[in-house]
Amino acid sequence: MRTTAFGVALALAVASLTGPAQAHPPTTPVSVWVTTPDRAELLHERAPVSFHDGASDRTTITVDPRTTYQTMxxxxxxxxxxxxxxxxxxxxxxxxxxxxxxxxxxxxxxxxxxxxxxxxxxxxxxxxxxxxxxxxxxxxxxxxxxxxxxxxxxxxxxxxxxxxxxxxxxxxxxxxxxxxxxxxxxxxxxxxxxxxxxxxxxxxxxxxxxxxxxxxxxxxxxxxxxxxxxxxxxxxxxxxxxxxxxxxxxxxxxxxxxxxxxxxxxxxxxxxxxxxxxxxxxxxxxxxxxxxxxxxxxxxxxxxxxxxxxxxxxxxxxxxxxxxxxxxxxxxxxxxxxxxxxxxxxxxxxxxxxxxxxxxxxxxxxxxxxxxxxxxxxxxxxxxxxxxxxxxxxxxxxxxxxxxxxxxxxxxxxxxxxxxxxxxxxxxxGAVRIGSTSYGTTGWNGQLMSAAFRNPDGTTALVVHNENDDPRTFAVAVGDQSFEYELPGGAIATYTWGRVRTDVPQELMARAATASVNAADAGLLVDGDGSTVWQSKAAQAPGQWVQVDLGKAQTFRQVALDSGGNVGDFAPGFDVAVSNDGSSWRTVASGTSNSQLTTVALRPTRARYVRVTQTGSAGNWWSLADLRIYR
Structure with missing residues (x-):
């Protein structure tokens, strides 16, 4: 009873960043340059856009400046x-x-x-x-x-x-x-x-x-x-x-x-x-x-x-x-x-x-x-x-x-x-490539691809390619700020911006994953590759769950459920539970979603295992490009 009461109380305190972007004053301006395959635009500078507070219900490219790769x-x-x-x-x-x-x-x-x-x-x-x-x-x-x-x-x-x-x-x-x-x-x-x-x-x-x-x-x-x-x-x-x-x-x-x-x-x-x-x-x-x-x-x-x-x-x-x-x-x-x-x-x-x-x-x-x-x-x-x-x-x-x-x-x-x-x-x-989610493949799968870079002067450049022949509307998020954009079919865009004033959490690397359905593909949940997708391969039903193992008990404050480009395949309802031994669980959040990317904010929570359980129903599959845990 104490665990249930704690879970309900905590769920009321959770801010689940889902739904359309909120109407807030614009913050960081973003320059936009586009090339289209019909040559209608050739490195054409479009009108700038701006980051705003809040999330989007669209497929979201999450830029993570705290994850770094090679120097260019x-x-x-x-x-x-x-x-x-x-x-x-x-x-x-x-x-x-x-x-x-x-x-x-x-x-x-x-x-x-x-x-x-x-x-x-x-x-x-x-x-x-x-x-x-x-x-x-x-x-x-x-x-x-x-x-x-x-x-x-x-x-x-x-x-x-x-x-x-x-x-x-x-x-x-x-x-x-x-x-x-x-x-x-x-x-x-x-x-x-x-x-x-x-x-x-x-x-x-x-x-x-x-x-x-x-x-x-x-x-x-x-x-x-x-x-x-x-x-x-x-x-x-x-x-x-x-x-x-x-x-x-x-x-x-x-x-x-x-x-x-x-x-x-x-x-x-x-x-x-x-x-x-x-x-x-x-x-x-x-x-x-x-x-x-x-x-x-x-x-x-x-x-x-x-x-x-x-x-x-x-x-x-x-x-x-x-x-x-x-x-x-x-x-x-x-x-x-x-x-x-x-x-x-x-x-x-x-x-x-x-x-x-x-x-x-x-x-x-x-x-x-x-x-x-x-x-x-x-x-x-x-x-x-x-x-x-x-x-x-x-x-x-x-x-x-x-x-x-x-x-x-x-x-x-x-x-x-x-x-x-x-x-x-x-x-x-001298720029450093930084983290960004990407859902397309070099073999063509019709999704969005991205690569992001932090320049020596502190600016960020994000390159996005729409593989699909049709226009795609998507969001770009850094921390709790985002903007939406529509890119023509086959087009390339480079977005550049200065420092975004937002708290960017640090992703924790999960060691392993499992699932109650289609467990054979569970590793795709934590491979850091948005183009590989775990799918339930069955209609969404209450009780289906996915689970990640952080390898040891760690403190975290966000869980991101990223359905990527599989439009509509998000969990309409979910519980988030944690465990230190994989047997005894306590619920730390519950919520609903209508978004391709659902970011669940938690009070600082320490545990080794994180489980997300489906509480809703839908005739389509449950798809997750990645399940990410953030410190």
């Missing part, structure tokens, strides 16, 4: 030899305008990361492929006496220097597509391997250091360096490439690490620089009797060379971004960078189809998919191409860039300009 380095593309050639076809005035549109954080999108080829790639405007130490066939240059970056001094380096003037926070990564041919089996830049010789490993390491030093002297310091683009791509299509198995990459890095640290302490080494998963074509091309090394980045980080490796670089052409999180979980002290993905198109695709398809795929997979899976950078391929998708020498003939030079001499912006711009213009280098 930047967002951008590559000034390939082809991109440089395209930009130099413009008049000086038009080239300057285009560079400002790309790199100026105020007048443009503030591109903040460039991945530069060391020598030739498939996107080369020259008539032949090259490196920075080419000698006639049959000759060698172990003294690197013929080393020269004169090729890049013509167009690439002037553009890089101007980019750094426009955005002083710009970071530069360097990646070779091939060592000089004299270092390789077969004597060609296309295909082959490094000769398995310590003298060659040493020469290649010194070649890379000379490149870093030469670029620094030319006014473009190199922040990151990988030793081979796509080391498992054994059969590049008429462009430079090299098969570099793990043992050879480790050998080169072991030789490179000490001398690079001495010559350029700022330059960090990144490993792998290839796809999320080994491409089936790369597996099929594995020499007979050799390991296809489908776990390449794991193997590399288990070698002694790992001491010199800051982290791993990934590309988008096989697999999905979740592989980044898998590697992070295995090696949490090593960083993750996403360093290449090109938009592409079919032979019969129209420009509107190309724009829509590229925008929406890149939005969910790269903008949000990579950053929610620990990427410190999001980098596309070519910065600029012409209307034929070139110039290129071998390789891709359907690739797109951030901008395109049209036959009439105008420069147009592509989908990648906007997917990168929605990040680079608002998320400053």
């Amino acid at each position: 380095d930047g967002f951008g593309a590559s000034i390939t030899d082809s991109s440089a050639s395209v930009l130099y076809r413009l008049s000086p005035a038009d080239r300057e305008q285009t560079m400002r549109k790309l790199f100026d954080p105020k007048q443009g999108i503030g591109v903040s990361f460039l991945r530069q080829p060391v020598g030739s790639s498939d996107f080369t405007a020259a008539s032949a492929h090259y490196t920075f130490d080419d000698v006639p066939a049959g000759q060698t240059d172990f003294g690197l006496e013929h080393f020269s970056i004169a090729h890049d001094e013509q167009q690439v380096l002037p553009l890089l220097r101007r980019a750094k003037q426009l955005n002083p926070q710009l970071k530069v990564m360097a990646t070779p597509w091939s060592p000089p041919a004299w270092m390789k089996t077969g004597g060609s830049l296309v295909g082959g391997r490094l000769q398995d010789d310590p003298k060659v490993y040493d020469a290649y390491a010194r070649y890379l250091v000379k490149f870093v030093q030469a670029y620094a002297k030319a006014g473009v310091p190199v922040d990151y360096l990988s030793i081979q683009n796509e080391p498992q791509n054994r059969k590049p299509s008429a462009y430079p490439g090299t098969d570099v198995p793990v043992r050879q990459e480790a050998a080169v890095i072991t030789a490179l690490g000490p001398i690079l640290q001495k010559a350029s302490p700022r330059t960090k080494i990144l490993g792998y620089d290839h796809n999320w998963t080994t491409h089936p074509g790369d597996v099929a091309s594995t020499p007979p009797g050799e390991d296809p090394e489908t776990d390449y980045p794991y193997k590399l980080l288990r070698t002694p060379a790992a001491k010199w490796i800051a982290g791993t670089a990934y590309h988008c052409y096989s697999g999905d971004p979740s592989k980044q999180a898998d590697l992070h979980n295995a090696f949490p002290s090593k960083g993750i960078w996403f360093t290449e993905c090109s938009g592409s198109h079919g032979p019969n695709d129209t420009p509107p189809q190309i724009f829509r398809g590229t925008l929406t795929w890149h939005a969910r997979t790269l903008m949000i998919g990579t950053t929610r899976n620990w990427a410190k950078s999001v980098v596309n391929w070519n910065l600029a191409l012409d209307s034929t998708g070139g110039p290129h020498l071998g390789g891709c003939d359907t690739c797109t860039g951030l901008v395109t030079l049209q036959p009439d001499g105008t420069v147009t912006t592509d989908a990648e300009y906007y997917t990168i711009g929605h990040l680079s213009k608002f998320v400053q280098p």
Whole structure:
């Protein structure tokens, strides 16, 4: 009787934050920038909105500034030899305008990361492929006496220097597509391997250091360096490439690490620089009797060379971004960078189809998919191409860039300009990704996706993508303040705001969960992933319950029942009970809900187990994207 009386009395004192937002004076203003797949809005600044006190009955993206993840380095593309050639076809005035549109954080999108080829790639405007130490066939240059970056001094380096003037926070990564041919089996830049010789490993390491030093002297310091683009791509299509198995990459890095640290302490080494998963074509091309090394980045980080490796670089052409999180979980002290993905198109695709398809795929997979899976950078391929998708020498003939030079001499912006711009213009280098609920998937499920960042200046940037073709109205909440917004189908929005004056509780990590119905999926309640949903798989009925285990007794003051994008699948009535042993329970709150997110406020309560029991009935299922407990 005492327990029942206590529960009723406490329930009367509970403030259950449900129902539509209350009418209060506006507080923090929010800037809104939107891009739609029909090009009706292109990084268009809409009228601002404001946070208000109170909650919403809509699907709610909860931003949690107390939960932090990786620090961001930047967002951008590559000034390939082809991109440089395209930009130099413009008049000086038009080239300057285009560079400002790309790199100026105020007048443009503030591109903040460039991945530069060391020598030739498939996107080369020259008539032949090259490196920075080419000698006639049959000759060698172990003294690197013929080393020269004169090729890049013509167009690439002037553009890089101007980019750094426009955005002083710009970071530069360097990646070779091939060592000089004299270092390789077969004597060609296309295909082959490094000769398995310590003298060659040493020469290649010194070649890379000379490149870093030469670029620094030319006014473009190199922040990151990988030793081979796509080391498992054994059969590049008429462009430079090299098969570099793990043992050879480790050998080169072991030789490179000490001398690079001495010559350029700022330059960090990144490993792998290839796809999320080994491409089936790369597996099929594995020499007979050799390991296809489908776990390449794991193997590399288990070698002694790992001491010199800051982290791993990934590309988008096989697999999905979740592989980044898998590697992070295995090696949490090593960083993750996403360093290449090109938009592409079919032979019969129209420009509107190309724009829509590229925008929406890149939005969910790269903008949000990579950053929610620990990427410190999001980098596309070519910065600029012409209307034929070139110039290129071998390789891709359907690739797109951030901008395109049209036959009439105008420069147009592509989908990648906007997917990168929605990040680079608002998320400053040094920003930290913070917690935000996200209900969509990189595989498309028609829900809302989000990623949130806290900038060094204290502002917050929230990127939201509506995967659905139809408009979606949703809420954004920070603590006990929120705002509602409708986003067109397929659209991207970036919301920015300053400090929100609200008490933001800290989430407690639950160890396990169970349920009275569909217990097999109960772990989805506490996986921190709003795109995975526990469902009762039966009509809602009194007595159904879900339960979480905090691992030990802890003090908390809020319970959040988040039904995410499963509209209407909230519990119409509920009890919240707690226990220290999982057997003896006391009710600490009761309530009703008509909201996708129901936040139940409690007096400070200490317990190990929290159980939410259904007290209402409904013909639809009970769905919970997450059940969260807050201190």
